[in-house]
Amino acid sequence: MKIQFLGTGSAEGIPAIGCDCAHCIRAREEGGKLTKRRNSVLFSLPGYELLLDTPPDIRASLAQSKILRIDGIFLTHAHYDHTGGLEEFLYWKRDLDLFVERGVYESLRHEEWGDTLPDIAFHCPFHPGMAVRFDGFFFTPFAVNHPVPCFGLAIYENDHKTIYTSDTRNWFSHYAYSLMDGADLLIINTPHFAPPHEDHITSIEAVELKERMGVNRLVLTHCNHHNLPHDELEEWAQGQDGVKIAYDGLEIEV
Amino acid sequence: MKIHFLGTGAAEGIPVIGCDCAHCTRARNEGGKLVRERNAILFSLPGYELLVDCAPDIRGLVNKYRISNLDGILATRSRYDHIGGIKEFEWWPGQLDFLAEDTLFETIKREHWTEALDAVMFHIPYYPGASLYFNNFSIVPFAARRQRPIFGISVKEGQTRVVYTSDTPARLTNYALRVMWECDLLIVNTPTFDTILENHINVLEAIELKDRVGASKMILTYISHENKPHDEFEEFVRQVEGVSVAYDGMMLEV
Numbered sequence A: 001m002k003i004q005f006l007g008t009g010s011a012e013g014i015p016a017i018g019c020d021c022a023h024c025i026r027a028r029e030e031g032g033k034l035t036k037r038r039n040s041v042l043f044s045l046p047g048y049e050l051l052l053d054t055p056p057d058i059r060a061s062l063a064q065s066k067i068l069r070i071d072g073i074f075l076t077h078a079h080y081d082h083t084g085g086l087e088e089f090l091y092w093k094r095d096l097d098l099f100v101e102r103g104v105y106e107s108l109r110h111e112e113w114g115d116t117l118p119d120i121a122f123h124c125p126f127h128p129g130m131a132v133r134f135d136g137f138f139f140t141p142f143a144v145n146h147p148v149p150c151f152g153l154a155i156y157e158n159d160h161k162t163i164y165t166s167d168t169r170n171w172f173s174h175y176a177y178s179l180m181d182g183a184d185l186l187i188i189n190t191p192h193f194a195p196p197h198e199d200h201i202t203s204i205e206a207v208e209l210k211e212r213m214g215v216n217r218l219v220l221t222h223c224n225h226h227n228l229p230h231d232e233l234e235e236w237a238q239g240q241d242g243v244k245i246a247y248d249g250l251e252i253e254v
Numbered sequence B: 001m002k003i004h005f006l007g008t009g010a011a012e013g014i015p016v017i018g019c020d021c022a023h024c025t026r027a028r029n030e031g032g033k034l035v036r037e038r039n040a041i042l043f044s045l046p047g048y049e050l051l052v053d054c055a056p057d058i059r060g061l062v063n064k065y066r067i068s069n070l071d072g073i074l075a076t077r078s079r080y081d082h083i084g085g086i087k088e089f090e091w092w093p094g095q096l097d098f099l100a101e102d103t104l105f106e107t108i109k110r111e112h113w114t115e116a117l118d119a120v121m122f123h124i125p126y127y128p129g130a131s132l133y134f135n136n137f138s139i140v141p142f143a144a145r146r147q148r149p150i151f152g153i154s155v156k157e158g159q160t161r162v163v164y165t166s167d168t169p170a171r172l173t174n175y176a177l178r179v180m181w182e183c184d185l186l187i188v189n190t191p192t193f194d195t196i197l198e199n200h201i202n203v204l205e206a207i208e209l210k211d212r213v214g215a216s217k218m219i220l221t222y223i224s225h226e227n228k229p230h231d232e233f234e235e236f237v238r239q240v241e242g243v244s245v246a247y248d249g250m251m252l253e254v
Helices: A022-030 A058-064 A086-091 A102-108 A116-120 A174-180 A203-212 A230-238 B022-030 B058-064 B086-091 B102-112 B174-180 B203-213 B230-238
Strands: A002-007 A040-045 A048-052 A072-074 A096-099 A121-124 A137-144 A150-157 A160-164 A185-189 A217-221 A243-245 A251-253 B002-007 B040-045 B048-052 B072-074 B096-099 B121-124 B138-143 B151-157 B160-164 B185-189 B217-221 B243-245 B251-253
Touching: A002 A058, A040 A150, A086 A116, A096 B174, A116 A121, A137 A174, A150 A174, A160 A174, A185 A203, A203 A217, A230 A243, B002 B058, B040 B151, B058 B086, B086 B102, B138 B174, B151 B174, B174 B203, B185 B203, B203 B217, B230 B243
Parallel strands: A048 A072, A072 A096, A096 A121, A160 A185, A185 A217, A217 A243, B048 B072, B072 B096, B096 B121, B160 B185, B185 B217, B217 B243
Antiparallel strands: A002 A040, A002 A251, A040 A048, A137 A150, A150 A160, B002 B040, B002 B251, B040 B048, B138 B151, B151 B160
């Protein structure tokens, strides 16, 4: 499958609104990979295009990457930086499947939607630990540790296992560890570079996790302006084994 | 697997109560394949006899086709023509599994259930997208794109995949389309021939669907008196490759 990283920034994006830190100033002046939109990933599966998260920047991200086909949307949790752009799909021309856990869906639902958005994006509830079966591939959602209910997913396709954790503390269920074990690719949201950080696993801890789980490839995304600027982060990643830093527009194959 | 169409009529059956249209009059006078009882299909799977839907006519059908071995009943929706005969099973000599999604089961319990059924039926909830694994076959339910809970199923035995849509509109979820992709047999409920209905796919739309998902074969069932009488219907489908129309009592091996 092909994976496109549409937005690779953390909650505030980079540059952060009104921020005059060195990282944000560089991002404003130099642009390029230093700039990071909020979190979204497109998984191109056989006969099915699955968009993960609809951040406030989703309209711009889809326009930039010229994406015209999406079959389903998977939402990880009800935080603005992950779902704030869902209503952009009021203007989407075709039908969508909306994979969201029931409780998350309830907290997302706005009265102003009426029946319009639910009619475009048909709610397909998922249950953690219960694989959603397609013919030829499937994905298994799993719960992670975050201040609000949040779900990662394991995608099994063509004998490859890809794990995406979404926003999580560096403390997983044994169930999640068992899914990660021996995965071909691990994608982890690491806003900050180094511990201690309570609510989010950091870049350094993610590399430790990769080693412990015997995973070959790790991609770090959802990085914020407190993390290293993209070029420095890449330089650091080059010194690690099998670690890549996502940037807006990065495409990889699994 | 063996598939036995017990009832192939839409909600009202053919002839319709008190109806003097040409189709119903012919059905009353000529009988045979012109007569259609309400919806019920028996799937004979390895070691498991699964009745899909339980029409008000079920007692007559089970007697007529001398069915004495049943393991489970799967409900696709809670309306009378699909589940109205469930009370007949109060007198079933033995136990049965009752496969129904949770919210569907709540409605069925409220509107069609009796205490006596609790002694016969063992409720097994199913979840759209999640495979229900049996010893050597599996069932993946999927939601029809309607506000009320209605579910189709994909039954897989070995490499053979049969998809039954139940009461679905022509507008399907992308997930359902993906589940149908290149299946061996698609069974579609098409009450009308070319009348466009919001809640039901018609015959012409079903033929487009077959081509769109690349299904090898298609059987049309759940036929109403507004559709063609069986003989004219058969004449029509003879000209359409891989398409046939079910009649009460029709049996096939897939």
